[in-house]
Amino acid sequence: MSLNFQSVLIVTYGRSGSTLLQGILNNIDGVLVRGENNNFIYGLYEAYKKLIDTHNQKKTSQANHPWYGAGEINLELFLDYCQEMVRNILLADKKHDQNILCYGFKEIRYFEVYQQQKDIADYLDFLAKIFPTPAFIFNVRNLDDVLKSGWWANTDRAESITELMNLETAFHTYKTTHPENTFIISYEDVVSESNNFKLLFDFLGAKYPENIDKILLTPHSYGQKNIQTYQNFLLKLTPASLYSHLFSVCEIDNVPNKILPGEEFNLAGVVIPTNNQISISAIYTIYSGKIISAELGLSSPVYGEKYPAVKVSKNARFKFYNIILSESAKLNIFVEINNRQKVEIATLYIS
Numbered sequence: 001m002s003l004n005f006q007s008v009l010i011v012t013y014g015r016s017g018s019t020l021l022q023g024i025l026n027n028i029d030g031v032l033v034r035g036e037n038n039n040f041i042y043g044l045y046e047a048y049k050k051l052i053d054t055h056n057q058k059k060t061s062q063a064n065h066p067w068y069g070a071g072e073i074n075l076e077l078f079l080d081y082c083q084e085m086v087r088n089i090l091l092a093d094k095k096h097d098q099n100i101l102c103y104g105f106k107e108i109r110y111f112e113v114y115q116q117q118k119d120i121a122d123y124l125d126f127l128a129k130i131f132p133t134p135a136f137i138f139n140v141r142n143l144d145d146v147l148k149s150g151w152w153a154n155t156d157r158a159e160s161i162t163e164l165m166n167l168e169t170a171f172h173t174y175k176t177t178h179p180e181n182t183f184i185i186s187y188e189d190v191v192s193e194s195n196n197f198k199l200l201f202d203f204l205g206a207k208y209p210e211n212i213d214k215i216l217l218t219p220h221s222y223g224q225k226n227i228q229t230y231q232n233f234l235l236k237l238t239p240a241s242l243y244s245h246l247f248s249v250c251e252i253d254n255v256p257n258k259i260l261p262g263e264e265f266n267l268a269g270v271v272i273p274t275n276n277q278i279s280i281s282a283i284y285t286i287y288s289g290k291i292i293s294a295e296l297g298l299s300s301p302v303y304g305e306k307y308p309a310v311k312v313s314k315n316a317r318f319k320f321y322n323i324i325l326s327e328s329a330k331l332n333i334f335v336e337i338n339n340r341q342k343v344e345i346a347t348l349y350i351s
Contacts, residue, residue, distance in 0.1 A: 003030060003102050004205035005181065007131035010106030011124070011171065012139035013164060015146050017187030020216070021139050022106045024190070027215050028206045030101035034090050039109035044082050045126045051078055083130040104131065106139075114167045121174055134181060135204060138171040141187035142241035188239050191216065191226060192344075213330065213349065231258040233350040243343055248272045248307055249316070250335070250345055259350050261327050268319040270300055271335055271345075276311050282336040283318045285348075287329060294318040325350060 008025060010033065012018045025033045051073055059071030088095055090103055113120050128134050143161050146152060152160060175182040189197045193212065201208045209215060216236070228235040235255060243250060254268035271280055283294040297315045304314030325331075331348040 002205055003028075004133075004203070005135040006102055006133040008033060008102055008104040008135045008137060008204070009127060009131065010104070010137050010139055011110050011120075012106065012108055013111040013146070013167060014108045015152060016108070016139050016141040017190060018106045018108060018139045020187070021137070021185065021190060024209070024212075024215055025204075027209055027211075028102075028201075028204065030099060031204075031206070032091065032094060032100050032103045034103075034105040036107050036109070037090075037105060039107055039112070041086060041127065041130075042109075042113060042123065044086075044130070045123055048075070048078060048082075048126060051075060079129050083132070086130055104134070111164070111167055114170060115163065118166075120167070120170050121177075124174060128181075136174070136178070136182045137200070138168075138175065138182065138184045139187070140168055140171065140184065142239070145187075145239070145241055188242050191236070191239055192242060213347075228255070230255070233259050233348060236347045236349070238343075238345050243345070244274075246274060246278060246337065246343065247335075248274050248310065249303060252333070252346055254319075259325070261325055261350075264322045264324050266319060266321055267294075267323065267333075267348075268298075268317065270303060270317045272303055272307055272310055272313050272316045273337075274310075276309075279338055280312070280318075280335060281339045283334070284336070285320070285331045285333045287323075287325065287331060292320060292323060294320045 008031065010018050010021055010025075019035070022033050022035060025031055052075065054067070054070045055073045055075060057067040057070040060068060062068060087103065090105055091097070091100065094100055110120055110123075113123050117123070124136060127136075143164055146164065147155075147157055147160060171184060175184055183200055183203045185196060185200050188194070189200075193216075198208055226237045226239055228237070235252065237252065240247075240250065249270055249272040251271075252267065252269035254266070256265045256267075259265050271283065273280065280296060283296060285292050296318050297312075298317035298319060299315055300317045301314060303316050307313040329348075329350050331350070332344055333346045333348065335343045335345050337343065
C-alpha cells in the first residue's frame with residue numbers, strides 16, 4: 001500500500017490528544033511526524049505576506065525610488081527556499097534517510113492563529129505551498145474534557161469554549177473546500193478505535209497497524225487519564241464523553257494491583273444510568289469463548305444520595321468474582337442496556 005501524501009500536518013489546539021495521534025502516525029512505515037515547534041512557520045507566512053505587499057507596489061526602474069526593486073521580488077523563489085529550509089529543519093538528523101516518504105509536524109497553536117485572523121484558511125494555504133502533497137489532519141476532542149485539562153483550566157470557560165467551537169467550525173469549513181487532502185479525527189475516535197479512526201489510514205494510504213493496542217497503551221504527552229497502569233497489566237477506560245448520554249457514572253474503581261495467570265482476582269465498579277428509562281441488564285466480559293458475568297445490584301449508598309432521582313443508584317455497584325486467566329489476555333468489558341444495546345466501557349490488557 002503506497003502513501004497518498006508526501007507530507008502530513010496535524011492541525012489542532014491544546015490538550016486535544018494530538019501527541020497520541022502523532023505517536024500513532026509515526027508507527028506508519030515511511031512517515032515522520034515531528035512534535036510542536038512553537039509555530040515558527042507562521043513567521044515565514046507573515047514574511048511571505050509582506051513580500052506580496054511589497055511586490056504589489058508600483059514597479060519602477062528608478063534607483064532613487066522608495067520601492068526600487070519591489071517588482072523584482074521572486075515570490076516562488078521565496079517559497080522554494082521555505083520548503084527546503086523547513087524540510088531540513090524538520091527532518092534534521094534524518095535528512096538523508098531514504099526510507100522517509102512523508103514528513104510533517106503537529107502543532108496546537110492554530111488556536112492563536114485563529115485568534116489573530118479569525119480564520120486559518122489563508123495560513124493553511126501557505127503551508128500547502130511549502131509542504132509537498134500535504135494532508136491536513138484536524139484533531140478535535142470533546143470540549144468539556146479539553147477545558148478540564150492543562151492550562152485551559154485557568155482560562156475563562158465561556159470565552160474559551162466559544163473560540164474553540166469557532167476554530168472547529170473553521171476546520172470543517174476548510175475540509176469542505178479541500179475534501180481531497182483533509183481529514184477530521186477526534187480523540188474519542190482514536191482511543192475507542194472507531195470506524196472513522198480506521199478510515200484515517202485509508203485516507204493516508206497506510207495499512208492499519210496490527211499492534212494498535214500496544215501503540216495506544218504507550219504513554220504520550222502528559223499521560224492519558226483513560227489509561228490506568230498497574231504492575232503487569234493496563235486498564236483502558238472508554239472516554240466518559242462517548243456514553244455521557246447513557247450513564248451519569250460509569251467507573252471501574254476496585255482493581256487489584258497485580259493479576260497473575262492461574263490466580264483468581266476480582267474487579268468491581270459502579271454504573272448509574274442517566275434516567276429511569278435506561279436499565280442495566282448485564283455487565284460481562286468474554287474469555288476463551290465463555291461469557292463471564294458480573295454480579296449486579298450491590299449496595300452503593302453514597303451514589304444513592306448523590307443521584308436520588310435515579311432509582312437504581314442505591315444499588316448500582318457491580319463485581320466480577322474469581323476470574324482466572326490461564327495466560328496473557330485482553331478482556332473487553334461490556335454493559336448491556338435494556339436487554340439489547342451493548343456498550344464497551346473498558347479493556348483490560350494482561351501480560
